[in-house]
Amino acid sequence: MQQTPPSASGRRILIVEDEFIISDTIADQLREQNYIVTGEAISYDEAVELYHKSPPDLALLDIRLSGPESGIDFAHFLRAQKEQIPFVYLTSQVDEQHLALARETFPAGYLSKPVQINSLLTTIDVALHNHQSQQQEETVAVKTGQATHILPLSAIRHLRADHVYVQVSLVDQKPLVLRRSLSDLVSEINHFSIVQTHRSHAVNLQHVTRYEHRTVYIDDDAVPISDKYRDQVLSRL
CATH class of the missing domain: 3.40.50.2300 (Response regulator)
Incomplete structure (x- = not known):
C-alpha cells in the first residue's frame, strides 16, 4: 500500500x-x-x-x-x-x-x-x-558567460543599462556588472517583482518606496518611467 x-x-x-x-x-x-x-x-x-x-x-x-x-x-x-x-x-x-x-x-x-x-x-x-x-529566502538565477549567479531576490535593488552592459545594484554589496541587454536580463529573471520601467532601467518592486507621476523611488534614488512601460509598472505596484 x-x-x-x-x-x-x-x-x-x-x-x-x-x-x-x-x-x-x-x-x-x-x-x-x-x-x-x-x-x-x-x-x-x-x-x-x-x-x-x-x-x-x-x-x-x-x-x-x-x-x-x-x-x-x-x-x-x-x-x-x-x-x-x-x-x-x-x-x-x-x-x-x-x-x-x-x-x-x-x-x-x-x-x-x-x-x-x-x-x-x-x-x-x-x-x-x-x-x-x-520561500524563506527567494532566489533568482542570472547567467553571464559560462557562470550562473544565484542572488537573493531581496538583494536586487535596481538594474541600469549602460551600452552593452547592465549594472545590477545590490543591497550591501558591490554592483554586479553583466554583459547583457537589459530586456534580455529582465526576461531571464522573469519574476513579478523585477519590472522594466524604461529602456535603460528596471527595478525590484520590493524596494520601491514611492511613486510620483513618471518616477519611482528606491529610497532617495529616482528611477524614470517611460510611456512604453508605464501601464506595466502601475499594474504591478
Whole structure:
C-alpha cells in the first residue's frame, strides 16, 4: 500500500497534459493520496484559465500541448506571477532543443512518461518541500558567460543599462556588472517583482518606496518611467 506523503493533505495540483488517459490516471492517483486536483488542462489557454480560477500549489506540465503554445510557455507564465509555485515537467521523447528551453525555466523536477506512482509522489513531495524552504529566502538565477549567479531576490535593488552592459545594484554589496541587454536580463529573471520601467532601467518592486507621476523611488534614488512601460509598472505596484 502506497503511503500518503506528509505534505499531501489539502495541497492543490494543476495538471497540464493533452493526453487524456495520462492526465486522468495521474489525477486519480493524486486524489487517492489526498491531493486536490484543481483541474486538467490540455492547452496553454485552458491552463491559464484554470490557474486563475483555482490557484494551485504545484503544476504538472507536459512540454508539448495542444495548440501553438507549449508547457514551457506556461512555465514562463507561472514564473511571471506574483505568487510563485513549483512546477514539474512530464517528458516523453523530447528533443535536446526543447529540454534546453525547459531547463531555462528552472523546473522543480522532471517525470518520464508513463509516470510511475512512486516517482510521481516523491517528486511532488520534494518539490513542495523545497519550495517551502526557498520561500524563506527567494532566489533568482542570472547567467553571464559560462557562470550562473544565484542572488537573493531581496538583494536586487535596481538594474541600469549602460551600452552593452547592465549594472545590477545590490543591497550591501558591490554592483554586479553583466554583459547583457537589459530586456534580455529582465526576461531571464522573469519574476513579478523585477519590472522594466524604461529602456535603460528596471527595478525590484520590493524596494520601491514611492511613486510620483513618471518616477519611482528606491529610497532617495529616482528611477524614470517611460510611456512604453508605464501601464506595466502601475499594474504591478
